[in-house]
Amino acid sequence: MVSGVMANSILITLEFGHDSIGDSGVQTLSNALKTNSTLTTLILAENSIGSNGAQALAEALKTNSTLTTLFLRDSSIGDNGVQALSVALMINSTLTTLNISGNSIGDNGAQALSEALKTNSTLITLNLYNNSIRPNGVQALSEALKTNSTLTTLTLGGNLIGSNGVEALSEALKTNSTLTALNLNSNSVGPNEALALSEALKINSTLTTLDLHHNSIGSNGAQALADALKTNSTLTTLELLDNSIGDNGAQALSEALKINSNLTNLDLMCNWIGDNGAQALSEALRANSSLTTLDLQGNLIGDNGAQALSEVLKTNSTVTITGIVF
Incomplete structure (x- = not known):
């Protein structure tokens, strides 16, 4: 049945x-891919193809010249499978x-991918979410990012990259000139790691999206990122959901928003922000004319903070604030 489907020329x-x-089914599918000249997207998510299936697909990819998108999420390919790919x-x-998210590729798999990224010149999006990648694996990927000139989106959320991994990525961001989106959610990123990223953001001129949700940067980490936003001229989306930044962190970011003219989306959901933080943000929005979305859901903002934000909306017509009942 697979061969028949693949024979369909449209x-x-x-x-x-x-x-x-x-x-076994993937073996048949892979054989068809070696000659197929129309298929561009193949989705095999949540199928137990294992390392043998991944190896068969890898053989097909060596000759196939049309496939552009391959989804193997939660497919049990492991590090052997990703090494073949x-x-x-x-x-x-x-x-x-x-x-290839959710495949337990570990450091060995990440290191194999890093070698591929040093020579590959077509891959632009790589999703490695939830793969048990530790600092050594991220350090290898970071070295590849220093020379790779095509990858634009890298997802490393849900791994175990640690402070060494974040520092390695930060160093890579200082020289990389193609990556536009980096996802590091759920990686125990703390204040020190946020500081390393902020130093990179002061130099980097291509990253537009940084996702740090479900980490623990705290008010000090927010302060570091705020300092970077005062000089960074490319970042447009910053995801900080669930980072315990509190009022002090919100106030620091507010000072940056008075200067920054590029950020358009700021997610501050579930950050223990109260009225003081909301009032600081309202003052920033009086001066800022670039922010279009500010998410404040799940915070501790009371009537005074809501009133301050409500007042600023009378003069700022570009921003949408969610999570506040006006």
């Missing part, structure tokens, strides 16, 4: 749902998006 997207194909990426010249 098929460009093929998806196998949860547990609908295993490694990495070898293929050194040869393949069409794949632009690879999602």
Whole structure:
């Protein structure tokens, strides 16, 4: 049945749902991919294809010249599977998006991918969410980012990258000139790591989106990022949901917003921000004309803070504030 489907000359997207194909089915599918010339998107998420299935796909990628998107989320490919895919990426010249989140690739898998990224010139989106990657793996990826000139989106959320990993990424951001989106959510990023990232943001001129939600940067980390926002001229989206920044962190960010003219989206959900922080943000919005979305859901803002934000909306017509009952 797989071969018949692949023979359809107009098929460009093929998806196998949860547990609908295993490694033997992927073997057949991979053989078809070696000659197919129309399929551009293949989605195999939540299928137990294992390392053998990944190796078969890797062989197909060495000759296939049309597939641009491959989703292998939660497919049990492990580090052996991703090592095979990495070898293929050194040869393949069409794949632009690879999602291998939730596959327990670990440091060995990350190191293999880093070698591929040093030579691959087509991949632009790489999702490595929830893969048990530790500092050594991130350090290897960071070295690749110093020379890679095509990757624009990197997702490393839900891993164990630690302070060494964040510092390595920060160093890479100082020289990398292509990455536009970096996701580090749920990685125990604290104040010191936020400081390292802020130093990189003072130099980097390409990153537009930084996702740090579900970390613990606190007020000191928010202060460090605020200092970077005073000089950074490219970041447009900053996700800080659930980081315990409090009123002091909100006040620091507010001072930056009075100067920054590029940030358009700021997520401050669930950060223990009270009336003082809300009032500081309202003062910033009187001067800021670039922010379009400010999310304050799940905070501790009372009537006084809501009133202050309500007043500023009378003169600032560009921003939308969510999470406040006016």
